[in-house]
Amino acid sequence: MDIDLIVLILSLLSGVALFLYGMSVMGDGLKAVAGNRLEHILYKLTSTPIKGLLLGAGVTAVIQSSSATTVMVVGFVNSGMMKVAQAIGIIMGANIGTSITGWVLCLSYIEGQQGIAMLLSTATISAIVAILGIIFKTFVKNETLKNVGSIMLGFAVLMIGMQTMSGAVAPLKESPAFIGMLTSFTNPVLGILFGLLLTAILQSASASVGVLQALSVTGALTFQSVFPMIMGIGIGAASPVLLSAIGTNTYGKRTALCYLVNDICSTILGSTVFFCAHLFLSSEIFNLTMSPVYIAMLNTIYRGTAMMILLPYTRYIEKLVTFLVPGSKDEEEEEEDFDILEERFLAYPPIAINQCHKAILAMAKGCQKNLHRAFGLYGDYSDKSFKKLISREANIDKSEDRLGQYLMKLTGIQMSAALSRDVSQFLHSIGDFERMGDHAYNIAKVFKDLAEKNLEFSSQAEHELQVLESSTKEIIGVTIEAFESKDLTIAKHVEPLKDLIRILCDELKMRHVERLSRGECNLDLGLYFSELLNNCERISDHCSNVAVCLIEMAGNEFDTHAYLSQYRKEKTGEYASYFQEYDMKYKL
Numbered sequence: 001m002d003i004d005l006i007v008l009i010l011s012l013l014s015g016v017a018l019f020l021y022g023m024s025v026m027g028d029g030l031k032a033v034a035g036n037r038l039e040h041i042l043y044k045l046t047s048t049p050i051k052g053l054l055l056g057a058g059v060t061a062v063i064q065s066s067s068a069t070t071v072m073v074v075g076f077v078n079s080g081m082m083k084v085a086q087a088i089g090i091i092m093g094a095n096i097g098t099s100i101t102g103w104v105l106c107l108s109y110i111e112g113q114q115g116i117a118m119l120l121s122t123a124t125i126s127a128i129v130a131i132l133g134i135i136f137k138t139f140v141k142n143e144t145l146k147n148v149g150s151i152m153l154g155f156a157v158l159m160i161g162m163q164t165m166s167g168a169v170a171p172l173k174e175s176p177a178f179i180g181m182l183t184s185f186t187n188p189v190l191g192i193l194f195g196l197l198l199t200a201i202l203q204s205a206s207a208s209v210g211v212l213q214a215l216s217v218t219g220a221l222t223f224q225s226v227f228p229m230i231m232g233i234g235i236g237a238a239s240p241v242l243l244s245a246i247g248t249n250t251y252g253k254r255t256a257l258c259y260l261v262n263d264i265c266s267t268i269l270g271s272t273v274f275f276c277a278h279l280f281l282s283s284e285i286f287n288l289t290m291s292p293v294y295i296a297m298l299n300t301i302y303r304g305t306a307m308m309i310l311l312p313y314t315r316y317i318e319k320l321v322t323f324l325v326p327g328s329k330d331e332e333e334e335e336e337d338f339d340i341l342e343e344r345f346l347a348y349p350p351i352a353i354n355q356c357h358k359a360i361l362a363m364a365k366g367c368q369k370n371l372h373r374a375f376g377l378y379g380d381y382s383d384k385s386f387k388k389l390i391s392r393e394a395n396i397d398k399s400e401d402r403l404g405q406y407l408m409k410l411t412g413i414q415m416s417a418a419l420s421r422d423v424s425q426f427l428h429s430i431g432d433f434e435r436m437g438d439h440a441y442n443i444a445k446v447f448k449d450l451a452e453k454n455l456e457f458s459s460q461a462e463h464e465l466q467v468l469e470s471s472t473k474e475i476i477g478v479t480i481e482a483f484e485s486k487d488l489t490i491a492k493h494v495e496p497l498k499d500l501i502r503i504l505c506d507e508l509k510m511r512h513v514e515r516l517s518r519g520e521c522n523l524d525l526g527l528y529f530s531e532l533l534n535n536c537e538r539i540s541d542h543c544s545n546v547a548v549c550l551i552e553m554a555g556n557e558f559d560t561h562a563y564l565s566q567y568r569k570e571k572t573g574e575y576a577s578y579f580q581e582y583d584m585k586y587k588l
């Protein structure tokens with residue numbers, strides 16, 4: 001193999017590596033800086049397709065890369081901070097914003113390579129961002145600014161990666177064979193395919209348009225050859241976006257596919273107009289010699305017109321990508337749960353509170369599913385199941401934050417005493433359900449560590465854990481049932497079962513100490529065993545909090561200690577009966 005070709009391939013691959021790493025660093029920095037605020041900001045700025053389009057066009061005009069903008073959006077959707085429907089408008093705007101680069105490149109043909117053209121170049125902007133990023137990261141003590149520095153450095157690395165990819169194939173611009181092939185296209189279909197392949201190789205629509213502008217000074221390019229290439233360039237620009245979707249969830253993949261679908265639809269529209277124009281317009285228009293300014297103008301008009309035509313059909317694009325990238329039932333449920341807290345419901349407190357109840361119930365059932373999935377990892381561990389658990393845990397955390405904000409808004413609205421009690425109960429309960437999810441994750445982490453270290457509990461310890469697992473699954477199930485139906489009789493089952501689980505955990509700890517003393521268990525396994533006991537006991541505590549809150553709010557009693565003391569004193573009452581029932585059921 002030719003040495004130059006080997007160098008070209010290695011340079012191209014290094015650019016891909018930098019691109020992916022920069023995307024990762026930038027995404028992590030954005031999450032660290034914005035936290036839950038970013039979701040709210042993006043939700044407001046992209047509440048309608050036209051707002052999303054303007055935002056996408058503005059961001060892309062600044063960073064001069066529709067791919068980089070869309071990659072960021074894919075990251076937002078993948079992390080749950082934005083929905084696919086919101087992302088489509090931004091992607092359309094990015095298609096328009098990327099045409100600004102062509103106008104910037106026109107400056108180089110007016111002033112050569114000097115002056116403002118150099119200041120506006122991607123390389124200069126990346127350098128400035130990198131310098132500011134390293135200053136923030138190294139010398140500033142404020143943690144938020146340090147994270148901003150990470151975002152800047154990630155962006156700079158991402159852009160350098162894209163420049164490296166483009167630079168690796170830059171020698172093609174000087175190749176007579178390459179230029180000859182480019183100027184020989186008269187068939188529109190071949191022009192589209194060539195524009196697609198060129199951009200897929202260069203990994204940048206702006207770079208491909210720049211190549212056309214550079215070649216146009218020879219006077220060899222006409223409107224008839226350039227327009228199909230520009231359409232193909234749009235499709236080819238999807239390649240780095242699709243690359244960024246590797247490893248993302250279903251919604252991330254759908255978002256990346258939206259970019260491709262938008263440009264394919266644009267190409268279909270543009271081709272239809274192009275072929276119809278051939279029938280009715282003078283051939284002089286098609287033989288018009290293209291200059292850098294004409295190419296920039298054509299690129300902007302084509303992209304802007306196509307996106308404005310497609311903008312009203314965003315919901316159909318979403319349906320298409322949903323069909324092309326089907327998701328699991330769990331993911332569809334999570335997306336539905338994410339969308340039920342609407343601001344307009346705040347004007348009608350009964351409806352808003354009902355929506356909150358549904359959202360909390362969905363969050364609680366998510367915790368329950370994670371608990372079941374966590375215990376399922378023992379003896380049958382898989383990274384796929386663990387990642388699903390992590391994804392669901394992230395959604396639980398976001399649900400708690402969003403519910404907290406929504407419920408706090410409700411507290412400022414005048415409503416009946418009954419509705420106010422519901423709001424208070426919900427505010428008390430969401431934290432407990434979220435903590436149950438955290439403990440389910442901790443249990444999963446224990447089983448992950450055991451699988452990685454190839455460790456197994458003794459048969460006796462496994463039997464004990466099965467009893468504890470069954471009781472823990474039951475208490476969270478009973479708690480959710482009580483919360484869903486607001487049934488106080490069911491809620492009163494929780495406290496006796498919680499006390500039994502506490503006693504059970506104490507007994508298991510003693511048995512574990514005895515096994516250690518007899519040498520039947522090593523210290524590592526002992527630590528993991530204790531961790532499992534602690535997390536199960538904490539889950540039962542949070543279940544108790546939810547049930548007690550439900551009972552107290554229903555009776556207008558708010559002294560938890562007094563209530564529990566009185567309930568436990570009823571040795572022959574409900575408490576004793578339920579406790580005896582569970583004691584018989586979960587005997588070791």
